[in-house]
Amino acid sequence: MTRVYLDNAATTKVRAEVVEEMNKAFTIEYGNPSSIYEEGESAKALMIDARERIAKCLNASANEIFFTSCGSESDNWAIKGAALRYGDKKKKIIISAIEHHAILHTCDALAKQGFEIVKLPVDEYGVVSLDELKKNIDDNTLIVSIMYANNEIGTIQPVKEIANICKEHKVLFHTDAVQACGSVPVDVKDIGCDMLSLSGHKLNAPKGIGLLYIRKGLVINNLIDGGQQERGKRAGTENLPYILGLAKALELACQEMEETSARISDIRDTLIAEIEKEIPYCRLNGHRTQRLPGNVNFSFEFIEGESMLLFLNIKGFACSSGSACTSGSLDPSHVLLAIGLPHEIAHGSLRMSIGKFNTKEEVLSIVPVLKGIVQRLRDMSPLYEDFMNGRDFVQGKCALCD
Amino acid sequence: MYSAKVMDHFENPRNVGEIPDANGVGVVGNAKCGDIMKMYLKIENDVITDCKFKTFGCGSAIATSSMATELIIGKTIKEAMALTNKAVAEALDGLPPIKMHCSLLAEQAVKAALKDYYDKNGGIPEEYNDYFNVLDEDADEHEHGEEE
Numbered sequence: 001m002t003r004v005y006l007d008n009a010a011t012t013k014v015r016a017e018v019v020e021e022m023n024k025a026f027t028i029e030y031g032n033p034s035s036i037y038e039e040g041e042s043a044k045a046l047m048i049d050a051r052e053r054i055a056k057c058l059n060a061s062a063n064e065i066f067f068t069s070c071g072s073e074s075d076n077w078a079i080k081g082a083a084l085r086y087g088d089k090k091k092k093i094i095i096s097a098i099e100h101h102a103i104l105h106t107c108d109a110l111a112k113q114g115f116e117i118v119k120l121p122v123d124e125y126g127v128v129s130l131d132e133l134k135k136n137i138d139d140n141t142l143i144v145s146i147m148y149a150n151n152e153i154g155t156i157q158p159v160k161e162i163a164n165i166c167k168e169h170k171v172l173f174h175t176d177a178v179q180a181c182g183s184v185p186v187d188v189k190d191i192g193c194d195m196l197s198l199s200g201h202k203l204n205a206p207k208g209i210g211l212l213y214i215r216k217g218l219v220i221n222n223l224i225d226g227g228q229q230e231r232g233k234r235a236g237t238e239n240l241p242y243i244l245g246l247a248k249a250l251e252l253a254c255q256e257m258e259e260t261s262a263r264i265s266d267i268r269d270t271l272i273a274e275i276e277k278e279i280p281y282c283r284l285n286g287h288r289t290q291r292l293p294g295n296v297n298f299s300f301e302f303i304e305g306e307s308m309l310l311f312l313n314i315k316g317f318a319c320s321s322g323s324a325c326t327s328g329s330l331d332p333s334h335v336l337l338a339i340g341l342p343h344e345i346a347h348g349s350l351r352m353s354i355g356k357f358n359t360k361e362e363v364l365s366i367v368p369v370l371k372g373i374v375q376r377l378r379d380m381s382p383l384y385e386d387f388m389n390g391r392d393f394v395q396g397k398c399a400l401c402d
Numbered sequence: 403m404y405s406a407k408v409m410d411h412f413e414n415p416r417n418v419g420e421i422p423d424a425n426g427v428g429v430v431g432n433a434k435c436g437d438i439m440k441m442y443l444k445i446e447n448d449v450i451t452d453c454k455f456k457t458f459g460c461g462s463a464i465a466t467s468s469m470a471t472e473l474i475i476g477k478t479i480k481e482a483m484a485l486t487n488k489a490v491a492e493a494l495d496g497l498p499p500i501k502m503h504c505s506l507l508a509e510q511a512v513k514a515a516l517k518d519y520y521d522k523n524g525g526i527p528e529e530y531n532d533y534f535n536v537l538d539e540d541a542d543e544h545e546h547g548e549e550e
Binding site for chain 2: 302325
């Protein structure tokens with residue numbers, strides 16, 4: 001059966017051009033960039049070139065780019081590095097309620113060390129409240145970290161405005177741009193952020209490479225002490241193949257962004273319109289326009305997400321859900337709860353994330369399949385039965401949760 | 403993640419639906435937690451002659467509901483009362499640890515329907531009371547995801 005991969009927000013396929021670039025560093029340019037002989041020198045030259053090309057894509061300087069192993073590492077380093085450096089004077093960290101777990105759990109860990117964590121609410125579309133930020137930001141605030149775009153519902157945040165508010169108060173601003181980079185233009189100077197996280201595997205580079213942009217002049221604590229790699233801040237022999245892969249992937253994504261973004265946004269909007277037309281009792285989650293080109297997230301009433309995913313998988317589609325059963329915890333996704341969805345609607349969510357390798361035809365082929373699955377699960381659902389009969393929802397006691 | 407048997411009962415669930423003249427109906431779980439099971443029983447001369455279910459929930463919630471109906475159809479009330487969540491899980495060739503609570507929900511759904519039957523027919527006989535303790539188990543004893 002042909003498979004349709006619609007989980008590009010989880011990870012992406014590595015581009016052939018990227019693999020080719022990486023192969024060079026595995027088999028030909030395998031020297032250690034720190035070595036002074038020819039093999040090392042040429043590896044170093046490739047690394048310098050890659051760093052410069054990446055910096056250019058983000059409108060940063062090469063010495064502001066620090067390679068890491070992934071987006072989570074970058075997020076951890078940004079927050080903990082700042083907290084450890086400046087935490088003796090300032091104790092408040094402001095984030096949003098819909099941050100990635102790499103930020104949320106980092107802040108949980110810092111809360112145990114005495115930091116005060118403020119989670120800003122978002123509106124029904126997932127846009128963070130600037131008024132709440134203004135209300136909460138103060139002299140005791142160490143750093144604000146708000147994601148550029150949300151991984152589940154795709155909502156793009158007003159990061160420039162947030163950066164301006166932070167500047168007025170002389171507070172550091174970090175943004176997790178893992179979902180945004182490669183999909184929408186990301187310019188660190190235009191945003192005005194102090195730090196920014198990026199991950200390779202969301203933009204057709206491999207898993208295992210990310211970066212943290214740290215604005216020139218800002219000093220945070222070292223992540224790994226050791227050699228002089230990454231200017232001594234993140235020691236360890238550089239992962240040259242992956243660095244070259246990231247440079248190639250980001251460069252291609254930026255060159256093709258206008259065309260790719262237009263094409264994917266068109267598929268997204270058609271998919272949204274088709275689902276709204278074909279399937280009753282559904283709700284689009286996230287903002288209708290301020291949204292990542294490839295993100296579609298719906299809740300379907302009366303049914304649960306994992307069973308939708310299993311049926312979709314059987315039919316050849318790979319998607320994701322924010323239901324409790326797929327999050328591995330008791331509660332459905334914190335993002336869906338933060339935008340005000342009741343638990344039962346949040347359990348019935350489905351995310352379809354479109355990437356550069358998807359065709360419009362294959363993406364839209366999910367609609368009739370999904371329609372059938374939703375109806376089949378509704379026919380099995382006691383909630384739907386009661387709804388159709390005009391009765392109140394049946395509610396049993398959950399001996400496990402109540 | 404799931405056994406072939408779980409997937410079979412998920413893809414082709416047995417006994418989905420309602421029984422209009424059911425004489426025992428039980429509902430357990432709630433939408434907030436992400437799973438609800440509704441079990442219908444037709445009981446004649448102490449024998450379960452028919453059983454149907456409706457479930458809102460994940461793959462294993464649907465599979466365990468389906469298996470539970472298969473395990474009790476044709477059985478006497480007493481035999482059905484002896485159904486345990488372990489038996490449901492074993493009949494499905496096991497469940498991932500985090501999904502064991504679905505099998506407990508299936509056991510509870512059967513018992514809630516039997517209780518409803520007894521409530522309409524003179525109450526639960528005293529010697530059977532213990533079989534229904536599972537309906538009062540709370541989160542302290544059975545956390546989601548706990549392996550039994």
